[in-house]
Amino acid sequence: EADIYQTPRYLVIGTGKKITLECSQTMGHDKMYWYQQDPGMELHLIHYSYGVNSTEKGDLSSESTVSRIRTEHFPLTLESARPSHTSQYLCASSGTGYGYTFGSGTRLTVV
Amino acid sequence: GQSLEQPSEVTAVEGAIVQINCTYQTSGFYGLSWYQQHDGGAPTFLSYNALDGLEETGRFSSFLSRSDSYGYLLLQELQMKDSASYFCAVPDSNYQLIWGAGTKLIIKP
Numbered sequence: 001e002a003d004i005y006q007t008p009r010y011l012v013i014g015t016g017k018k019i020t021l022e023c024s025q026t027m028g029h030d031k032m033y034w035y036q037q038d039p040g041m042e043l044h045l046i047h048y049s050y051g052v053n054s055t056e057k058g059d060l061s062s063e064s065t066v067s068r069i070r071t072e073h074f075p076l077t078l079e080s081a082r083p084s085h086t087s088q089y090l091c092a093s094s095g096t097g098y099g100y101t102f103g104s105g106t107r108l109t110v111v
Numbered sequence: 112g113q114s115l116e117q118p119s120e121v122t123a124v125e126g127a128i129v130q131i132n133c134t135y136q137t138s139g140f141y142g143l144s145w146y147q148q149h150d151g152g153a154p155t156f157l158s159y160n161a162l163d164g165l166e167e168t169g170r171f172s173s174f175l176s177r178s179d180s181y182g183y184l185l186l187q188e189l190q191m192k193d194s195a196s197y198f199c200a201v202p203d204s205n206y207q208l209i210w211g212a213g214t215k216l217i218i219k220p
Binding site for chain 2: 031039040041042043045048090092094097098099100101102103104105
């Protein structure tokens with residue numbers, strides 16, 4: 001079944017650690033996105049990609065990096081986790097239409 | 112700049128009809144989308160309007176007026192499971208979505 005998967009679902013990590021959040025989609029979508037969202041709040045774009053070897057920065061990109069080596073895979077790396085990174089991270093993809101398909105998200109807590 | 116405005120919260124009664132409004136200011140316009148997000152969940156795509164008028168999908172309808180830079184989501188025969196946040200969004204010239212802050216829909220029995 002075509003879908004978009006995020007792992008881990010929940011993560012608690014110490015300050016200063018390096019972490020990678022995984023995102024994979026099986027829909028063959030060219031465009032992929034990472035968003036950060038606090039509970040009940042709006043979505044903030046962190047990074048996006050138009051295809052393989054394409055990555056662009058969004059509004060909140062300064063403390064993270066992404067890569068797009070394969071169409072289906074778009075991991076997000078936080079080089080040094082801080083308590084301010086505590087949030088939900090949502091990965092999404094889109095094809096030729098305007099609708100986005102979101103993964104279930106990763107709830108990150110930095111202690 | 113580009114921005115969208117929608118009410119932060121709307122309350123309605125089970126079985127009733129509710130309308131969630133969205134006004135937008137964009138340098139170019141390519142359509143208006145609506146997403147639903149339950150607490151703790153991820154947004155799910157509901158509808159997309161590129162042209163003026165009403166589009167109906169089951170209990171949900173979405174309306175667009177480009178001349179008024181305005182749209183709304185209409186939910187009929189409200190069910191408790193419709194309690195969620197609803198986001199309007201418009202794509203920019205690079206197909207990146209610009210999001211509203213979301214409207215929390217509270218449904219009372």
